[in-house]
Amino acid sequence: MLNKIALEEAWNIPDAASLGGFQPGSLAPKGVIGGDLGANLLDIHETRLQQMDENGVEFMVLSLVSPGPQGLANKAGAEKLAQVANDKMSEAVMKNPTRFAGLVSLSMHDPAQAGEELKRCWNELVGFVGVILNDFQSAGTDGNTMLFYDDPIYDIFWKTAEELNAPVYIHPRSATPEITEKMWKGREHLAFSTLGYANRVNMHLLGIITAGVLDRFPxxxxxxxxxxxxxxxxxxxxxxxxxxxxFPQMRMRKDKLIRDYFGTQVFITTSGHFSTAALLCAMTEIGTEAIMFSIDYPFESIPNGCVWFDEHVKDTLNARDLVRIGRGNALKVYERLREGNGPHGLKEMTAAECDVGGLRMKDGEVEFGLYNKDWSRRLVKQ
Structure with a gap:
């Protein structure tokens, strides 16, 4: 499929280490994750863009690599990292706004300050289409305090996100030192992408929903x-x-289920999970309108994610659903991407425009359903 939009794609700032941000060597030795992870995170307009062109990805929404400001227990340090990263993100994506946009990074130590930084990025900078929060906010002198956004004190932040129509992407991060010691010591291989990331994020997301946040801010x-x-x-x-x-004290609306929020207020992406069986399960449970394509570059391979979607998923779904997941749903959720709403100018496309289904015009072939170009002989696919 051509003209795909990818939404969970990481990027880093050159001086991240001096600001307390992510250091690639802390996750895995060089060469373990896609060659030079550090260089891949810094790059936007060279290798990344070349691979997008080669794999039918028209647009990427970038975000500061996890844990971002959420990993800094010091309030002033987290706020500074967010501000510096946001300024540099705007500058970087606006070098090519028809191919890239950014998500706003925020310190969540102070909900009011988070809202003000979001307003600054939304109204004074250019190129932002949403927010990235890397799960809970670390706090406390030892970094073991976890701040979660289902607490009513965060309503001031959610009110701002609603007023600005800024979707909030909740992304995984590593556990605190105390939780790592108590839960993951001796089983570190389970603490990250294998299990720990999902277990922490799904608890946080469900906490936000069951706390009634989406009901107060529809x-x-x-x-x-x-x-x-x-x-x-x-x-x-x-x-x-x-x-x-x-659970009579649960603050979520009594006439709703968790599944009722999907497709209107809650959405998922395929980032880093290239399983057709899992996609079909998600479609059955939450609906096609709640799912969007993503890759998770550079922690995952652009070609790998796109081959899965273009060759395996394409043969499983009808053309309209493929294009909704690959492009259309992103334009409905991230409205700032759309034509006329800012510098990015993306538009909805038909299946034919995305080279999916319909009449094929390549090599003079104009007949739908012409699987084998020779009428009389079965040709071998090269």
Whole structure:
């Protein structure tokens, strides 16, 4: 499929280490994740763009690599990292705004300050289409305090996000030192992408929903990656076990299930989870309108993610659903991407415009359903 939009794609600033930001060597030795992870994170307009062109990705929405400001327990340091990263993000994406946009990074130590930084980026800078929050905010002198955004004190932030129509992407991050010691010591291989990331993010997302945040702010949109961080697979049991008689104090609307928020206020992406079976499960549980394509570059391969979507998923879904997931839904959720709403100028496209289904015009072929170009002989696919 041509003209895909990818939404969970990481980037870093050159002076990240001096500001307390992500250092690639802290995750894995050089060469383990896609060659030179550090160089890939810094690059936007060279290798990244070349691979986008080669794989039918028209547009990427970039975000500061996790944990970003959420990893800094010091309030002043987290706010400075967010401000510097946002200024540099705007500058970087506006070098080519028809191919790139950014998500606003925020310190979440102070909900009011987070709202003000979001307003600054939304109204004074250019190139932003949403927000990235890397799960909980670290706080406290030892970094072990975890601030979660289902607390009512964060309503001032959610009010701002709603007023600005800024979708909030909740992305994984590493656990605190105390949780790492108590839960993951001796099983570090499970602490990150394998299990720990999803377990922490899905708890946080469900906490926000069941706290009634989406009911108080019905225009707020939340996005999570990695095929929904396990939630679609468990959705029956989640809804079944949120028994209102057992949990009468739960603040979520009493006439709604978790599944009712998907497709209107809650959305998932395919980032880093290239399983057709998992995608079909998600489509069955939450609907095509709640799912958007993403890659998770440079932690995942652009060609790998695109081959999966273009060659395997393409043969499984109807053309309209493929284009909705690959492009159309992103334009509905991230409205600033759309033509006339800013510098990016993206528009909705038909399946034919995305080279999916319909009449094919290549090599003079204009007949729908012409799988084998020779009428009399079966040709071998090269």
């Amino acid at each position: 225009m707020v949109k939340l996005v999570v990656g990695h095929m929904g961080e396990h939630i679609p697979y468990d959705l029956y049991r989640i809804d079944h076990k949120l028994n209102r008689a057992r």
